Amino acid sequence: MSKEWPLWEIFIRGQHGLSHRHVGSLHAPDSEMALKNARDVYTRRNEGVSIWVVESAKIAAFDPDTAEHNFAAPKSKVYRHPTFFEIPEDVGAM
Amino acid sequence: MYAQLVETGAAETSEKDREFQEKIDRGVRIEANDWMPEGYRKTLIRQISQHAHSEIVGQLPEGNWITRAPSLQRKAILLAKVQDEAGHGLYLYCAAETLGISRDEMTEQLLSGKAKYSSIFNYPTLTWADMGAVGWLVDGAAIMNQVPLQRCSYGPYSRAMIRVCKEESFHQRQGFDVMRQLCEGTEEQKAMAQDALNRWWWPSLMMFGPSDKDSVHSEQSMRWGIKQNTNDELRQKFVDQTVPQAEWLGLTVPDPELKWNEETGCYDFGEPDWSEFFEVIKGNGPCNKDRLAARNKAWDDGAWYRDGLTAHADKQNQQIAAE
Numbered sequence: 001m002s003k004e005w006p007l008w009e010i011f012i013r014g015q016h017g018l019s020h021r022h023v024g025s026l027h028a029p030d031s032e033m034a035l036k037n038a039r040d041v042y043t044r045r046n047e048g049v050s051i052w053v054v055e056s057a058k059i060a061a062f063d064p065d066t067a068e069h070n071f072a073a074p075k076s077k078v079y080r081h082p083t084f085f086e087i088p089e090d091v092g093a094m
Numbered sequence: 095m096y097a098q099l100v101e102t103g104a105a106e107t108s109e110k111d112r113e114f115q116e117k118i119d120r121g122v123r124i125e126a127n128d129w130m131p132e133g134y135r136k137t138l139i140r141q142i143s144q145h146a147h148s149e150i151v152g153q154l155p156e157g158n159w160i161t162r163a164p165s166l167q168r169k170a171i172l173l174a175k176v177q178d179e180a181g182h183g184l185y186l187y188c189a190a191e192t193l194g195i196s197r198d199e200m201t202e203q204l205l206s207g208k209a210k211y212s213s214i215f216n217y218p219t220l221t222w223a224d225m226g227a228v229g230w231l232v233d234g235a236a237i238m239n240q241v242p243l244q245r246c247s248y249g250p251y252s253r254a255m256i257r258v259c260k261e262e263s264f265h266q267r268q269g270f271d272v273m274r275q276l277c278e279g280t281e282e283q284k285a286m287a288q289d290a291l292n293r294w295w296w297p298s299l300m301m302f303g304p305s306d307k308d309s310v311h312s313e314q315s316m317r318w319g320i321k322q323n324t325n326d327e328l329r330q331k332f333v334d335q336t337v338p339q340a341e342w343l344g345l346t347v348p349d350p351e352l353k354w355n356e357e358t359g360c361y362d363f364g365e366p367d368w369s370e371f372f373e374v375i376k377g378n379g380p381c382n383k384d385r386l387a388a389r390n391k392a393w394d395d396g397a398w399y400r401d402g403l404t405a406h407a408d409k410q411n412q413q414i415a416a417e
Contacts, residue, residue: 003404004196004197004198005403005404007188007191023257024185024188024253024254024257025188025191026184026188027197029403029404029406029407030403030406030407030410030411033403033407040177040181041181041184041185044174044177044178044181044261045261061127063127064125064127064128065129
């Protein structure tokens, strides 16, 4: 069996005005083929107006075991949400 | 189903395993890099890769009719459907790869005959009416199984299933439409539709796998949230949904024991020939050898093209590096 092609992560912009969203992955020898294959695999029913492909190996992520530690800080900072502050009704809309 | 007789092994009892089971019970989805028991990982690799192989091999019985479709429109529709199956195979291979098996390993397992795929694709498609019966019954049975799999505890598999289910309804409807057109045609055409139903009915019921009392791996799969319904539950649902459709078409389901049960509100039906099912699974179905030979030929014949693309990509990379 020959050398396996690298894995690419596929991001698609569904409509104008929306951001690209991860939809899946596929193998391809280079970015050009990854784009063409992504078009055939992920947009057969008008699912997109733009495609990004990124080699999976180039994506960095936190270890899921550290999630609790990584995302804990904001939990104690509830004042970052506007609903933390009470505005008297007679002040009006704010 | 598209994955039949998937072995699970038994669950371990360590602290981590217990925490994992609690997570499943709370309905938390498991993601690729999360800790998971080896049994869970292996079961999923077996199930998802088998499911993927089924999609890929499933292109063959229908591919058989692309060049012989009765009209240009039917040909275009069939092509689109077969292309979807390739896409479904890809989504699933990618989901399996997140569990640590490589695409090449899975391809190798399929081509060598080591991997299983659904028993249903080892039956021949003899007439155009089989395109109707396959879409209506086989894809109908697949939907029955895949809808609950959208809630599978493993995130990448569940997301692949959501994509697949969105596309699968077209497959079943176009099959029913082929049957309907034949049933509304000449006597001979209707007889063709009946013949196709006669041949595909029992193999379709076997797709759901052996009866619950003989399904040794179901229990663990259900505890892990991989499987949501038992084989018999899904088979019953399929029969209840499909029999009225057959009646609407004016076709007769080839089961003398089939009858409506007022008490249960379901159809009673006969037992599939399980010895036939196990023979097909073992590799002795009517088309097992043809299917594997066709996959191997496609892989070998495509080698020059894959190598060409790799060589081109290597050359581009060297040029970029040299600049």
